[in-house]
Amino acid sequence: MATQHDIALTNALTGIPGPLPPSGVIHVAFPHASRFTIVGNHLAQHDGLSLAAIGIGVHIQSLPAGSQVGIKALAARFAEGETTIAAALRELETHGYLRRTRARLANGRVVTRTVFCNQPGALLRGGAVAVVPPMRVTVPPVLTVKSAAPVPVATPVAPAPVPVPPPAPVPTPVPKEEHPPVRVPSRIAPKPPRRSLPQPRELTPELRQTSSALLADLRRHAPELVLSEDDVEELIPGAAAWLERGAHPDAIRHALTTELPQPPKYPAKIVRHRLTVLLPPPLPGAQELAPARRTPVTPFQTCEGCDRAFRSPDPGHCRDCRAQYWEAA
Known part of the structure; x- marks a missing residue:
C-alpha cells in the first residue's frame, strides 16, 4: 500500500508544471467533492494565535450548528488537556473569533451560548450574514494534478441576500450565589530566565x-x-x-x-x-572559622553578713547588708 502511494505521489509531482522549489513545501492539490470547509488565511496563518488555538478554531468552524464545543467536550475529543484547550478558547475570544455568553431560557434554565464568527473583521465592518449554498462540482474519473489543460471549476449558485437579524437580547445577569462563575485555569507560567554561567574573579x-x-x-x-x-x-x-x-x-x-x-x-x-x-560557596577564612567570643558573666558571691548569694566581681556584702551598714553609720 505504501509503495503504491509513493508511486502515485511521484507521478503527481512529475505533472506539476514548472520547476519544483528547491526547498519548502510542495502542494499537490485536488478539488474536494464533499466534506470540506473553507478557512480563511487570516485564521490559518494568524500571527497572534498559538498553534493550538488555530487548530481548535478550524475544528469548531468545521462542525455543524449545535455541536458541543465546551472545554470538557474538546478535551474528550483531543489529546490536549483542559488547560491548553481553555487557553486556546480564550485566545479565540480575544481576537473576536469566539464569544461565550450566558442566556436564560424560557423555563428559567441558564445556558452558555457559544457563537463562532469565521471573519471577525467583516463583523466589525457591519457586513451582512450570508448563507453559502453547496457547490456543484464535476469530478473527473481520475484525479490528476493541475496542469496547463483547463480544469472544470466549481460554479457556485448565486446566494440570495439574507437580511441581518436583529441583535440578540441582552441576557439577564445571574446572581453569583446561584451560579458561580467557572474558574478556568490560567496559562502555564513562563519559564524563568536561564542563570548565567559562573565567572571567576580573575581567569588566569x-x-x-x-x-x-x-x-x-x-x-x-x-x-x-x-x-x-x-x-x-x-x-x-x-x-x-x-x-x-x-x-x-x-x-x-x-x-x-x-x-x-x-x-x-x-x-x-x-x-x-x-x-x-551546584557551584559551591567560597571557602571561609580564618576569621569566619574562629570561635565566637563569649560575653563575660559576673560570678556569684556569698554575703559575709547573711550568707545570701549575689552577683559581684568581688566578695563582700549584699545590697541589703550594705544598706544596713550605711544606716548604722
Missing part, C-alpha cells in the same frame, strides 16, 4: 589550562559527555570559578559525571547546568 592562564583539561577529560570518565572545542571554550569560566573557590578537580569531575540522564541528548547543556546550580 593556570586556571584556564586546568579548566580546559578538566572539561576535555570528562569523556574518559563518562563516555556520554563528549564536548566539542567550542563547548569547552564556552564552559572554561564555569570550571575556573569552581577551582577558584577551592574545589578539587576530582570533586568537580564527580559532580559533573554522576547520575547522568540516559541517554543525555545535550552533553554541553548538562555540564553547563551542573556548573551553574
Whole structure:
C-alpha cells in the first residue's frame, strides 16, 4: 500500500508544471467533492494565535450548528488537556473569533451560548450574514494534478441576500450565589530566565589550562559527555570559578559525571547546568572559622553578713547588708 502511494505521489509531482522549489513545501492539490470547509488565511496563518488555538478554531468552524464545543467536550475529543484547550478558547475570544455568553431560557434554565464568527473583521465592518449554498462540482474519473489543460471549476449558485437579524437580547445577569462563575485555569507560567554561567574573579592562564583539561577529560570518565572545542571554550569560566573557590578537580569531575540522564541528548547543556546550580560557596577564612567570643558573666558571691548569694566581681556584702551598714553609720 505504501509503495503504491509513493508511486502515485511521484507521478503527481512529475505533472506539476514548472520547476519544483528547491526547498519548502510542495502542494499537490485536488478539488474536494464533499466534506470540506473553507478557512480563511487570516485564521490559518494568524500571527497572534498559538498553534493550538488555530487548530481548535478550524475544528469548531468545521462542525455543524449545535455541536458541543465546551472545554470538557474538546478535551474528550483531543489529546490536549483542559488547560491548553481553555487557553486556546480564550485566545479565540480575544481576537473576536469566539464569544461565550450566558442566556436564560424560557423555563428559567441558564445556558452558555457559544457563537463562532469565521471573519471577525467583516463583523466589525457591519457586513451582512450570508448563507453559502453547496457547490456543484464535476469530478473527473481520475484525479490528476493541475496542469496547463483547463480544469472544470466549481460554479457556485448565486446566494440570495439574507437580511441581518436583529441583535440578540441582552441576557439577564445571574446572581453569583446561584451560579458561580467557572474558574478556568490560567496559562502555564513562563519559564524563568536561564542563570548565567559562573565567572571567576580573575581567569588566569593556570586556571584556564586546568579548566580546559578538566572539561576535555570528562569523556574518559563518562563516555556520554563528549564536548566539542567550542563547548569547552564556552564552559572554561564555569570550571575556573569552581577551582577558584577551592574545589578539587576530582570533586568537580564527580559532580559533573554522576547520575547522568540516559541517554543525555545535550552533553554541553548538562555540564553547563551542573556548573551553574551546584557551584559551591567560597571557602571561609580564618576569621569566619574562629570561635565566637563569649560575653563575660559576673560570678556569684556569698554575703559575709547573711550568707545570701549575689552577683559581684568581688566578695563582700549584699545590697541589703550594705544598706544596713550605711544606716548604722
